[in-house]
Amino acid sequence: MIRARGLTRRFTVKRHPVEAVRGLDLDVEPGQLVAFLGPNGAGKSTSLRMLTTLLPPTSGTATVAGHDIRTEPAAVRARIGYVGQKNSAGENYRARDELITQGRSYGMSRHDARHRAGEVLELLDLTALADRKPGTLSGGQRRRLDIAMGLVNRPELLFLDEPSTGLDPHSRANIWEHVLRLREEHRTTLLFTTHYLDEADTMAERVVVVDEGRVIADGTPGQLKADLAGDRITITVAQPDVAAAAETAERMTDAVTVEDRSIRVRVPRADAALPEYLRALEDRGIKAIAAETARPTLDDVFLALTGRSLRETQS
Numbered sequence: 139m140i141r142a143r144g145l146t147r148r149f150t151v152k153r154h155p156v157e158a159v160r161g162l163d164l165d166v167e168p169g170q171l172v173a174f175l176g177p178n179g180a181g182k183s184t185s186l187r188m189l190t191t192l193l194p195p196t197s198g199t200a201t202v203a204g205h206d207i208r209t210e211p212a213a214v215r216a217r218i219g220y221v222g223q224k225n226s227a228g229e230n231y232r233a234r235d236e237l238i239t240q241g242r243s244y245g246m247s248r249h250d251a252r253h254r255a256g257e258v259l260e261l262l263d264l265t266a267l268a269d270r271k272p273g274t275l276s277g278g279q280r281r282r283l284d285i286a287m288g289l290v291n292r293p294e295l296l297f298l299d300e301p302s303t304g305l306d307p308h309s310r311a312n313i314w315e316h317v318l319r320l321r322e323e324h325r326t327t328l329l330f331t332t333h334y335l336d337e338a339d340t341m342a343e344r345v346v347v348v349d350e351g352r353v354i355a356d357g358t359p360g361q362l363k364a365d366l367a368g369d370r371i372t373i374t375v376a377q378p379d380v381a382a383a384a385e386t387a388e389r390m391t392d393a394v395t396v397e398d399r400s401i402r403v404r405v406p407r408a409d410a411a412l413p414e415y416l417r418a419l420e421d422r423g424i425k426a427i428a429a430e431t432a433r434p435t436l437d438d439v440f441l442a443l444t445g446r447s448l449r450e451t452q453s
């Protein structure tokens with residue numbers, strides 16, 4: 139559905155070059171649900187805008203829905219939907235009319251555009267709001283209308299740029315319910331950008347981690363966490379035992395950090411490593427005051443790859 143090779147995009151800002159995307163290689167199969175995860179400025183939106191033909195690449199090639207983004211942009215656009223970060227419907231016409239106008243812009247007859255507007259309103263649970271002007275809708279309703287706008291042409295592939303940013307948790311969950319249904323019932327291929335770690339983790343079957351214009355990891359959330367982060371053990375000991383407890387941990391692995399009276403250890407499997415560590419401490423006469431284990435998050439993956447926390451890079 140997507141095949142990109144070496145896509146790059148350079149901007150010039152105040153006479154300085156900004157390498158927004160540095161050589162994106164990406165293959166997405168039909169029906170996949172892929173998250174582009176990365177901090178602000180990582181190049182996620184720029185990548186999407188190139189793949190949707192809104193922005194020409196500086197170099198590189200890509201085919202999207204079977205057509206070349208450079209030489210056949212109209213054919214690409216006819217087969218994809220794009221929901222940008224900004225609202226796509228205007229303020230002044232009723233939601234239904236905005237959708238009809240969108241249908242007409244794809245060359246549909248008035249009758250077909252009206253019929254399709256009715257279908258997408260139904261699909262996004264917006265039928266009761268069809269006669270309202272977009273400006274009067276809530277944030278979550280407005281976002282659903284944006285998605286409806288992106289679906290008017292029955293796209294095989296839908297790009298969503300930060301579909302749930304700025305929404306309250308209830309509206310976020312509601313948006314995802316609709317997106318997931320779309321995939322189940324229509325087998326739409328979906329590529330979305332996010333900087334919500336939990337969203338990428340729970341919603342996507344594949345996460346492409348982007349940082350400073352490059353893909354730095356690509357896999358299922360489970361794979362990425364197992365391969366790149368591992369479980370975490372945290373043991374708390376009495377102050378005089380801290381140095382000896384840390385040294386004991388260092389015999390097991392290099393990934394040891396000490397904070398106050400707590401020793402943090404990264405291991406592939408906490409269930410196997412914790413009893414071993416506790417036994418080793420006991421052999422040295424050290425008693426643990428508390429022991430905790432935690433499964434890794436995608437933030438741990440980002441930290442392992444970049445030395446930075448994705449949470450800290452949020453603006």
Ligand SMILES: Nc1ncnc2c1ncn2[C@@H]1O[C@H](COP(=O)(O)OP(=O)(O)OP(=O)(O)O)[C@@H](O)[C@H]1O
Pocket residue numbers: 149150151156157158159176177178179180181182183184185333
């Ligand atoms: N039109 C533009 N002109 C100049 N620089 C741009 C332009 N668009 C993006 N950039 C720069 O390119 C880099 C990548 O931006 P991009 O918007 O793709 O990142 P992003 O990962 O989508 O970030 P965000 O999560 O904030 O949307 C940033 O340094 C940004 O300032």
